[in-house]
Amino acid sequence: MNSSVSETVDQSIPKEVSEKLTMVEAVNLALDHAMADDQDVVLLGEDIGVNGGVFRATQGLRDKYGLKRVMDTPLAETLIAGISVGMATQGLKPVAEIQFMGFIFPAMEQLICHAARMRNRTRGRLTCPMVLRAPFGGGIHAPEHHSESTEALLAHIPGLRVVMPSSPVRAYGLLRAAINDPDPVIFLEPKRIYRAVKQDVSYDTAILPLDKCFTLKQGNDVTLISWGAAVKETMEAANTLQEYGASVEVIDVATIKPLDMETILTSVRKTGRCVIIHEACKSFGVGAEISAALAEEALTDLKAPVERVTGYDITMPYYRMEDHYLPKPDDIIKAALKTLSFH
Amino acid sequence: MKAKEYCHIPYIRYLSDEGEALHRLPAWTENSDVLVDYYRSMVIARAGDAKAVALQRTGQMGTYPSALGQEAISTVCCSLLEKEDVLIPYYRDLPGLMKRGIPLSDVLLYWGGDERGSASEAWGKDFPNCVPIATQAGHAAGVATALKVRHQHQVAMVSMGDGATSKGDFTEALNLAGVWQLPIVFIINNNQWAISVPRKIQSGAPTLAQKGVSAGLTSIQVDGNDVIALHEAVNAAIKQARSGKGATVIEAITYRLGDHTTADDASRYRESEELQEAWGREPIKRLRNFLYQRGLWNEEKEQALQKEAAALIDKEVKRYLNTPLPEISDLFDHHYAQMPAQLEKQKQHAIAKAEAMNMGGVHS
Numbered sequence: 001m002n003s004s005v006s007e008t009v010d011q012s013i014p015k016e017v018s019e020k021l022t023m024v025e026a027v028n029l030a031l032d033h034a035m036a037d038d039q040d041v042v043l044l045g046e047d048i049g050v051n052g053g054v055f056r057a058t059q060g061l062r063d064k065y066g067l068k069r070v071m072d073t074p075l076a077e078t079l080i081a082g083i084s085v086g087m088a089t090q091g092l093k094p095v096a097e098i099q100f101m102g103f104i105f106p107a108m109e110q111l112i113c114h115a116a117r118m119r120n121r122t123r124g125r126l127t128c129p130m131v132l133r134a135p136f137g138g139g140i141h142a143p144e145h146h147s148e149s150t151e152a153l154l155a156h157i158p159g160l161r162v163v164m165p166s167s168p169v170r171a172y173g174l175l176r177a178a179i180n181d182p183d184p185v186i187f188l189e190p191k192r193i194y195r196a197v198k199q200d201v202s203y204d205t206a207i208l209p210l211d212k213c214f215t216l217k218q219g220n221d222v223t224l225i226s227w228g229a230a231v232k233e234t235m236e237a238a239n240t241l242q243e244y245g246a247s248v249e250v251i252d253v254a255t256i257k258p259l260d261m262e263t264i265l266t267s268v269r270k271t272g273r274c275v276i277i278h279e280a281c282k283s284f285g286v287g288a289e290i291s292a293a294l295a296e297e298a299l300t301d302l303k304a305p306v307e308r309v310t311g312y313d314i315t316m317p318y319y320r321m322e323d324h325y326l327p328k329p330d331d332i333i334k335a336a337l338k339t340l341s342f343h
Numbered sequence: 344m345k346a347k348e349y350c351h352i353p354y355i356r357y358l359s360d361e362g363e364a365l366h367r368l369p370a371w372t373e374n375s376d377v378l379v380d381y382y383r384s385m386v387i388a389r390a391g392d393a394k395a396v397a398l399q400r401t402g403q404m405g406t407y408p409s410a411l412g413q414e415a416i417s418t419v420c421c422s423l424l425e426k427e428d429v430l431i432p433y434y435r436d437l438p439g440l441m442k443r444g445i446p447l448s449d450v451l452l453y454w455g456g457d458e459r460g461s462a463s464e465a466w467g468k469d470f471p472n473c474v475p476i477a478t479q480a481g482h483a484a485g486v487a488t489a490l491k492v493r494h495q496h497q498v499a500m501v502s503m504g505d506g507a508t509s510k511g512d513f514t515e516a517l518n519l520a521g522v523w524q525l526p527i528v529f530i531i532n533n534n535q536w537a538i539s540v541p542r543k544i545q546s547g548a549p550t551l552a553q554k555g556v557s558a559g560l561t562s563i564q565v566d567g568n569d570v571i572a573l574h575e576a577v578n579a580a581i582k583q584a585r586s587g588k589g590a591t592v593i594e595a596i597t598y599r600l601g602d603h604t605t606a607d608d609a610s611r612y613r614e615s616e617e618l619q620e621a622w623g624r625e626p627i628k629r630l631r632n633f634l635y636q637r638g639l640w641n642e643e644k645e646q647a648l649q650k651e652a653a654a655l656i657d658k659e660v661k662r663y664l665n666t667p668l669p670e671i672s673d674l675f676d677h678h679y680a681q682m683p684a685q686l687e688k689q690k691q692h693a694i695a696k697a698e699a700m701n702m703g704g705v706h707s
């Protein structure tokens with residue numbers, strides 16, 4: 001490999017400049033700043049070099065940081081996760097891209113059997129400060145296996161963190177935090193909203209905690225809890241409900257694992273009503289976990305059964321019918337009205 | 344010793360880039376029907392492929408991976424298979440699928456976002472398209488094992504790209520094919536690119552075929568734009584597999600003349616000179632020149648063929664575009680032989696919701 005490119009390009013950061021960026025641009029900026037701040041941060045994955053990633057999340061970084069720090073790998077996800085574990089144990093901070101979440105499965109053995117356990121197995125002698133990024137979710141008319149939401153599979157694994165931004169600012173702040181974190185973080189990027197909105201993002205944008213939910217809207221009557229791209233429909237529903245006169249609280253979970261039940265409990269204790277919205281299949285999902293935790297810890301505060309608005313327990317339909325699978329604002333409104341009218 | 348020195352992989356080629364015989368041709372080429380059929384099939388497939396791209400560009404179909412420039416591989420492979428053999432294709436096999444008798448409208452329906460494109464009787468026991476790279480290699484090993492256990496004489500043929508050979512699934516399937524003497528033909532469509540990753544940074548091995556050597560398999564390279572060379576190689580591989588003598592790895596050297604898919608822009612990472620040069624080696628022009636030289640083809644036949652292709656494609660595209668959306672129940676009914684009660688409830692919910700919202704799906 002040759003890293004000569006990096007020596008000729010200015011790697012300094014224009015720290016004060018704030019730009020209106022989309023989420024995928026914010027991801028790019030977070031990677032850029034993390035690499036500038038820390039020589040140990042390296043990127044790897046399929047088509048992340050000259051092509052800048054199929055969604056352009058790594059655009060320009062190979063030219064800036066060179067081939068030794070931005071590595072196009074052979075087509076092999078088991079390997080991508082395996083070498084990330086290897087590199088991480090030696091002090092590098094690999095940030096690997098899995099091209100689509102649907103191709104994460106070959107990496108699962110390395111994630112479950114090694115990345116998640118290395119610290120525990122060696123009682124901290126070896127650790128895995130690695131990040132594995134993957135775009136996920138439906139709604140962009142993609143080919144088969146390109147639209148699933150399987151965060152629950154990952155959240156089930158002790159030792160992994162699972163993070164999922166839903167805005168440019170949170171993408172920046174959470175990705176920087178994920179890269180700084182001493183443990184393996186799965187960073188899932190809802191690609192349907194990659195370019196949905198622009199926000200001011202800069203080097204001064206806050207690095208965010210990896211164990212806190214975000215309250216996007218405060219209210220007293222009902223709590224809507226969501227994450228990923230579904231936050232968009234959730235906010236739309238909340239605004240409509242507001243017009244109906246309901247006072248709605250909206251929480252973006254964002255850090256799926258470990259789960260910040262404190263914020264959720266505080267909100268639900270206040271409102272007594274709760275709707276959980278996610279794109280993933282319903283059964284055995286993250287919504288079930290939240291619902292169970294509410295039943296365990298806030299049963300007497302609940303004024304209505306917890307509602308879930310989710311994808312069905314079916315294979316993500318190929319794109320012609322995917323709209324029938326995805327939760328819609330109307331579904332959320334209906335569920336919220338149902339809890340609100342429960343006595 | 345360097346890998347090149349101890350691992351000799353034969354390379355078969357009969358036709359020059361201009362379609363001239365480079366050396367004595369095999370006897371079967373005396374029968375012009377076979378070659379003319381290859382030519383006709385490739386021309387029709389290329390027209391169908393171009394139409395698929397056009398449908399995507401005009402918003403009438405989703406992402407599509409063009410087979411432009413790689414028609415010879417898939418066409419010859421599937422021409423030589425018997426109907427009862429099992430094809431385990433990948434996404435760049437439109438020409439072969441058409442050769443297998445699968446209607447173009449099925450393939451368009453599939454890329455149009457509708458699972459029913461993989462459902463018709465025409466598919467027989469063949470596999471549907473495989474998206475997760477190289478995973479189909481394992482299926483081929485399983486299909487071949489089933490054939491062997493039942494003393495059947497069919498073969499399994501599996502195709503994949505050069506990038507796919509980097510995955511463990513590929514190596515694992517080769518290994519099993521060697522140790523269990525499985526009746527498989529492994530076809531590597533080496534089009535020099537895996538999206539933006541060029542062949543030379545995919546593998547340090549001088550050839551991809553030699554990965555087969557390490558598993559004890561017959562392993563060869565062939566000019567993938569030369570139907571005569573392909574015919575020789577594939578025919579021998581099928582015969583060997585059918586007679587119980589094990590699997591072959593065929594690395595077919597070709598070039599991806601199009602973008603990776605309609606969602607890709609190859610000009611970001613590929614030199615236009617390289618592309619221009621590759622056009623000089625493409626398979627259809629090469630065979631046409633050969634047929635012309637032999638007096639087996641002429642302008643009149645060419646025009647008739649173009650007309651025939653256009654009519655066929657027109658009919659198939661109409662069929663595709665006129666395929667109504669599936670019922671909502673179709674999304675639920677095919678997960679289990681017996682519908683679980685919980686899922687039935689969800690299905691009724693989806694049906695009621697669609698009715699209430701008067702929702703359609705994406706219209707092609």
Ligand SMILES: Cc1ncc(C[n+]2csc(CCOP(=O)(O)OP(=O)(O)O)c2C)c(N)n1
Nearest residue numbers: 103435474475476504505506507536537538
């Ligand atoms: C397991 C897996 N990883 C990544 C992808 C995304 N992807 C689709 S095609 C492709 C490149 C394949 O290249 P190659 O095997 O050479 O076949 P070609 O497309 O060139 O015919 C990649 C990385 C995938 N489909 N499956």
Ligand SMILES: [Mg+2]
Nearest residue numbers: 504505536537
């Ligand atoms: Mg290829």
